[in-house]
Structures are given as C-alpha cells and as structure tokens.
Amino acid sequence: MEKITAVVVLLILKSGTVSAGWSVTFENPNICAIKGSSVDFRCTYNYTDGETVTKTAWYKGAFKDKIWTRVRLSDFPSYDNRTEYHGDLQHNCSLAIHELQVNDSGYYYFRFDTNKFGQRSKTSVYLSVTGLSAEVHPEQVRAGDKVTLECITQCQSPSIVWFKDGLPLAKPEFRAQAEDSGTYFCAVKGQESLHSDPVALDVQYPPTNVSIDVSHSGSLALGSSVNLTCSSAANPAAENYTWYRRASSSSFLLLVGSGEVLSLQSLEASHTGLYLCQVRNSVGEDNATEVLLTVDRNDINRVILFVGIGLKVVIVVLLPLVVIWAGRKTCKSAVNNKEHSHDYENVSASQENKKFKDKIKDKTVTQKEMYV
Template sequence: MMESWIWIILVVMPGTLSAYSVTFETPNVCAVRGSSVEFRCSYNYTAAETVLKTEWSKGELKDGKWTRIELSKLILYENRTQYIGDQLHDCSLAIHDLQDNDTGYYYFRFDTERYGWRSKKSVYLYFTDLKARVNPNPVRRGDNVILECGTSCQLSTAVWFKDGHPVAKPEFQAQTEDAGKYSCAVKGQESVQSDPVALDVQSPPLNVSVELSQSGQLSEGSSVNLTCSSVANPAADNYTWYKSTGSPSSSSQLLQVGSGQVLSIPSVEASHTGLYLCQARNRLGENNSTKVLLTVDSSDIQRVILLVGIGVKVVIILLLPLVIVWIWRRCLKSAVDEEEHSHDYENISTQPAGQKNRVTQREMPA
C-alpha cells in the first residue's frame, strides 16, 4: 500500500509529468484514396529513461465503449503501415494504399522502463476526392484555359495530365491540339488521378483543302468530283464553291458555281477550265481553300497531232534501215556500171584501124 502511494506522489510531482508529451504536427490529415499519407509526430520523456516500445493504435467504438486497438493487431493494416520514426523522439507513421476503412482517429504510445505514456490527443484521417475542372469548357481556339483540381481540403501542389501525358502548365491558350481528356493528381502521388474531364476546343474551319477525283488534263465529256475538307469544331455545315478564270495569284472576281461538300461535274466542257476554291463555314466562322486548277482539253486536235507525231516517228524508225539499204545498193550498182562501161571503151579502142574501116564499108549501102 505504501509503495502505491509513493508511485502516485512521484507522478503528480511538479515537473515530472511535464517531461512526457506526444505532439502531432497535423492533427487533421486529409488524403486521397489509394495514395499514401504520413502522420508527422514527436514525443518526449525524461533524459534518464530509455524507450523500450512504441505503438500506434486506432480508436474504435466497440460495445458502446471507445477502445484503442493496436494497428499491429488489425489485419486490415497488414503490410500497409510503416513506422518511420525511431525510439528517441520521432514517432512518425506512414500508411500506404489508403482505403475507406482507414478513416478515423489514431493514437501513439511509448513505454520506458519506468512509465508508459499514451497520447491524449489524436490524428484524425479523412478522405477527399479529386475533381478535375476545365474553365471555361467548351473554349474557343485562342482563349485562355485554366485547369483546376477541386478537393474538400488543402492538399499539396496538384499536377496535371492530358491523355496520360504530363501537362507543363495549368493555364494556357487553347489550340486545336489541346483538345483531350485531363486529370489531376497530388504531386508526389501521381499514380492516383482524378476522373478525367474532356476539354472541347472549338474553332472555325481550318486547313481547308480541295481534292480532285481525277488529276491532270481532262477530256471533254469525262466526269470529275471536287471534294472539300477541313478541320473544324463543330464540323463545317456549309460549303460554297467559287470559280475564277485568273491565275492562282490573281485577285479577279469569284463566281459562285455550287454548294455542298462535293462539287460534281458529270460531263466537263471547255468552259469548265479555270481555278476553283471551296469556302467552308460553321457557326464560329469560315475559311477558304487554296485555288485548284481544272483543265479541260477543248478538242481532239492535240491528241490527233500527238498520235500523228508518234506514227511519223514509228514510220521513220521502221523505214530508215530500208532507205539505208536502198541507197547502199544504188551506190553499189552505180559503181559496177561505171566499171563495165569503162571496159567496153577500152576493147573498142584496141581494134586495128583497117578492120574498123571494113566494118564501116559493109554497113554502107550498095
């Protein structure tokens, strides 16, 4: 009995209890499900003592009574808690892969060879959801966009991702390529991201172009389709076709020749030759394509000339060897004839003069 009284006196002696304390850096901790959290904690005791045991507990209501249960005895926390403090003065605790059941009050206790000290205060853990917001949304191309990561508590710096790729800045001027799905996360815990939100970047028609179903010079009577395409959000809903007979760089007057995304000419004529362009429009604006040249061959003369030219070349190629052979034979024959004539003259000139005279006399009439 006397020993018990002595122990009580020692406990209540001024300056004895003041040496024992547990301090939580953040009594209320807000975290995101699936992430990790740290309870920063410190504790003190008299210098003559040595800490033999440290333990974190969670408060639960059992049978109507508030009870502290050691985390080491709860299967729910198996392999998810990590004591990152020491047995001197640091009592910090980390909990990984946070789950809904982790919400609640947490306490710390340490034992020396003389006393066991439990914290009267606690750390309260609760969860928040990350909600990504894009402001404004939808946005027009060229307007400023601000990304906001909404939570029910104050978290550290938020980081952003677009279609899974990091975003450099949470504020920017929207361009067409910025359209996509954005999500946010807490810096250092990027593996846990918010549900994505889509950014809709709207713009008038861009990159308007015209494609011809047939390229090159067209023959009269053939058909051709001119198709207009563009990049627009919302999609272009109005197309107008214009024709100009000037050069691609001229500013001559344009004549409207049709409407719709496809300009169809079932039977082209010489009058269809010229420069064509398409104007695409949506509710945000309009843009023109570059001019495209459509050329129609007005007659078959050029084709006939081309065919005749080809035929002449073929004939020349085929007849040239014959001509060469014929010329060669002519030359050869001329050389032979010349040789024969030259031989006859020599034979005649060698006859005796008297014989020549006799022949002449027989030829005289009687």
C-alpha cells in the first residue's frame, strides 16, 4: 500500500512539474487598431526543458452551432495573404495581421505542440478594429460661431490629427470665418493615410465686398442709357437687391429699382446723383459704396451749336455756288432774248422792204414813202 502511494505522489509531482513549465504570455491582451492598418500580437511561450516544439498555430474564437469554439486562422479565407507569423519553434509566438477589417475584431488564441504534449493558451488577445468618423459641431455654422471638430473612434484616446482640404489643421476648435468652409477629415498620428471619410463645413455669412459696376464711365449724355450691376460674396447666395439714388445735395435716399442689374434708359438731367445697392440674404445685409452718375445738361446746347455751325458751313459753301449758277443762268437768258429780238427785227424789215418794192413795181408808192 505504501509503495502504491509513493508511485501516485511521484506521478503527481512529475505532472505538476510539467504543467508549471508550460505557459503562453501576451504582451498586450487588448488591442485597438484602425481599419486598414496593421497590428502585431506580441507573444512568448515556454515549455518544459527537454521537450521539442513541433507545431504552432493561431486560432480565432467563433460560434459554431451556438457553441464557442476555436477555429484555426488558416481556415478563414478572409485572412489569406494578410497574416504573417513572426514566431519560431523556440519561444516567440508573435503574429502580424495586415489591412485590418472591421470583422477582424474578436478573440485570438495561440497553441503549440511539443514532442510530448500540446498546449493552448488559457487567455487570449482581444482585437477591436474600428474606423474613424469625423463630425462638425454645430451642423449649421455662421461666421463667428465656435466650431468643434470631433473624431469618433472606439480606440482609447489615440493621438488624432486633422486636415482641411488635405492640408494639416492646427486646432480642431476655432471661430468660423468664410474661408473656413471646406472638407475636413481626421486620422491617427503616424497613420495619416488611414483617415476618416471627409465631412463638409459650410460657413454661412452675410453679403460682403458689395460693389457696383457701371457699364459706361464718365459723363452721360442726355437720352443715352446705362446699366448698373451689383455684385457681392455671400453664403447662401444673395436673395434680394434694392437700388437707391441720393441727390448730391441731400441725405434722402430714393428707391429707384430692384434686381441685380439696374437699367436706366433715356437718361435725363434728373438721373444725376449717387447710386447705391443694398444686398440681403438669410444671414444679413450690406450696402455698396455709392457711385456718382452725372448726366450732362449742356449736351442739348452742344447739339444746337453743332447744328448751327453745320448750317453756317453749308451756307458759306453753297451760297457762292448758287450765286454763280444763278448768274450764269441770267446771262444765258439775256443772250437768248437778244438773239430772238434780232431775228424778229430782221424778219420785220425784210417784210417791209418786200412790200415797198412791190409798191414801186406797181407804181403805187407815194413820193413821201420814197424818201422815208
């Protein structure tokens, strides 16, 4: 009996010695990593002296038929070409997983076999794979509002960096200005290529840089036309344009139109004055600097003067020609009249001579007619 007891005690002691020499240790049993990155499971294992390690393998916990079981990673097609065993058959059991996916999250176990026994790790490595999500607070921002950028991740307090339109951003909190509109994303420092989806910041502001463009410069002639165009920068876009005219000697503003373009046709002297436009959107309003329009009152007198000068030039040039033409025509008429008069006298004399000769021939001429 005593001999049997001694054998049992020896076996127990021997068994205890073997169990005490076997262990698996994980350097970091809880790992949080960003989607798309790589992770290392740093691991060491020990066994009883004199044994030789023949096989190692990593497993992942999974439910099969509602039973929690350990499945060899090589049995998961999703891990193909993404795992890299850095361990050996001595004491290193480290494993690297690349291009992490969200469904890589879970519990991981290590097992090794010697020429005598097989040992599975009693504990595990828990891997949490998370993405990054960027948010802007508040959602609607106006110029001057305080803006806070938040990068959401399940990992505990990683070092976050921010980018605006692809360029590094100094701080995730600021007072919004118009130029802060753009797209923002966050990333973990050191892994900037693995960033969140971009989020847009749209800063609303009232009209600014309001200006008036005049289609014609300088003094405007009576009866002419001119267009005044009002422009500004605003977000949202300007909704309302109102035009006013101020007489140069008055502070009173007269409403003269609406719309982005003020068109003035058939200008009169009363159109002279200072013009300004007021621009408004849902955030606020602003006015343009006044511009002066001058309609020249002397233009009509200039027209009359030019017409008078033109008539004088016409008269000076044409009058001599008319006089010459009239003179020539008068002379020609006189010559024609003279020629017609001689012909008449010659014809008359010829007729008288003929009658006188006829009388002499007939011997009926009187003595008095002979000496006439």
